Amino acid sequence: MNLNGKTAIVTGGGAGLGRAITLAYARAGARLVVCDINDHALDETTTAVKALGAECLSVHCDVSSSGAVASMFEQVCTQFGTVHVLVNNAATIPARPEDEARRNMHYAYLTTPLPRRSLGFTSAMTDEDWHRFWDVNVHGVFYCTREALRRMEPQKDGKIINIASIAGLSAFSAHSPHYSATKGAVIAFTRAVAAEVAGANIFVNAIAPGGVHTEIFDAYLNSIGEQGRNQLSQMIPLGRLGTPDEYASLALYLACDGHYLVGQTISPNGGMI
Template sequence: MKIAVITGAVSGIANAVAKKLQKDGCKIIALDKNIDNIKEDNDFIYYSVDVTKSHEVNKVFEKINEEFGKVDILVNTVGATLHTKLIEEIEDDDWDRTFELNLRSAFNCTRAAVPLMKKNNWGRIVNISAVAGRTYTFFGGADFTAAKSAIVGFTQQCAFELAPFGITVNAVAPGLTLTKRVENMWNEYSEERRNTILERIPIGRPSTVDEQAQTICFLCSEYASYICGAVIDVNGAMFV
C-alpha cells in the first residue's frame, strides 16, 4: 500500500486528490491547520499541523516514519492569494506571509519527506503552482506571482536532485478553479466582471476541482514514471 501525504486535504483540490488516491488504494495522511470541523466519513489519518512551521512538520513526519516507515507520495497544495494589492501597497508582512504559505510550506514538507522516499528508491512529489506562476494575475499581487513562480524553480531543482533516487517531482499550475471558496467569490462578481475574466480563458469556463485532481493524481501514478521536472498547465489555454 502506498502512503500518500496530502497537505491542505480538508477541502478544495487537495480533498479531491485525497479521495481519488484513496480509491486507487493509497493510505491517506491528511495534513491541515484546522481539522476540528471535519464531517466527512473516511479513514484518512489526520494531523493538525501548520506546514509553514518546520518544527511542526518535522514532528509529524517523525510520527509517519514510526508508524509506516515510508512516504510514497507527497502533494503540496497549501497556498493561496491573500490580497489583490498593487505593488506599492504591499507591506513586508504581506510578502513574508505569502511566501510562507505558498513556498515555505512546500519546502518544509518536501525536505521532511525525501529521506522517507529515498529509503525505497521511489517517490512522487507534486507541487501546486498557479497560472499566476506563469504570467500575471487578476487574483493576487506581485508577492503571489513571485511565490508561485518560485514553486516552479523549486520543483525543477528538486527534480534534478531526486530523479537518481527514483523520485519524480512535478508541478501543476491550475487556472481559475471553482473550489468552494473561489465559487463564493465568483458568485459575488458582477456578470460584467465574470465575462471579462472568461474572455481570457479560450475554453470559455472555469475548471472544476476534479479536472485539477485528475491531473495531479496521474502525476502520482506509475504511468507518470518518466515525467520529472515538468510544469503541467491546467488552465483552459489561459496561458500557453
C-alpha cells in the same frame, strides 16, 4: 492508475483542490494522510476518505513551521512506515477584501478599454503582505519536501507533486505580485529538486492550475456579479473554470507509476496560456 499499498500525504487536504486530490487517491487505494489547519474541514475530509474504505490519518499541521512538519512526518512513519507520495498543496491565497479589490481592478483593466497606467499594486504593498505568502507557499513546500526526501531517498522510490499556479507562469495574477512570486519560486524549486533526485527514482513535478471552482473562488464569483463573471470568462478560451476533479485526475496520474515526467510544470488552464 492505482496507488495500492502507497502512503500519500496531501497538505491543505481539508477542502477545495486538496480535498479532491485526497479523495481521488483514496479511490485509487492509497493510505491517506490529510494535513490542514482547518479542523472542521479536516474532519469532514477524513470522514469522506474512510467512507471510501481507505485508511486515513488526519493531522493538524501548519506547514510554515518546520517543527510541526517534522512532527507530522514522524506520526506518519509511526503509523504507516514510510511515505511514497507527497502533494504540496497547502497555500496562502489572495482572498482578503483588499486582495479582491485589486483583482477586480485588474480584471476590469484587462477586459475593458481603459487608459494604460500603473495599477500601483507593488508600490503599495507592506512587508507583512509580502512575508505572509512566503511562509506557507515556499517555506512550507521546502519543509515538507525535505522531510519526504529523507524517507524517499533510502527507499529509492517516491513521487512529489507541487501545486503551483498559472500565477507563477503568466501575468494574469498581476493583481497579487506576492502570490505570483511564491508560485514562480515553487516552479523553480520543482525543477531543481527534480534534477537532483531523479537518479534515486523520485519523480518531482508541478501542477500550475488556472482558475478552479473551489469554495473560496466560487464565493468570490458570487460577489462580483454577472458582469464580473463574464469579464473573467472572456480571459479563458474554454469559457469556464476547471473543476477540482479535473485537476485531481492529473495529480493522480503524476502520483502513479508508468510515466516519464521529471521536473515538469503542467498547467491545466482552459487555454489561458
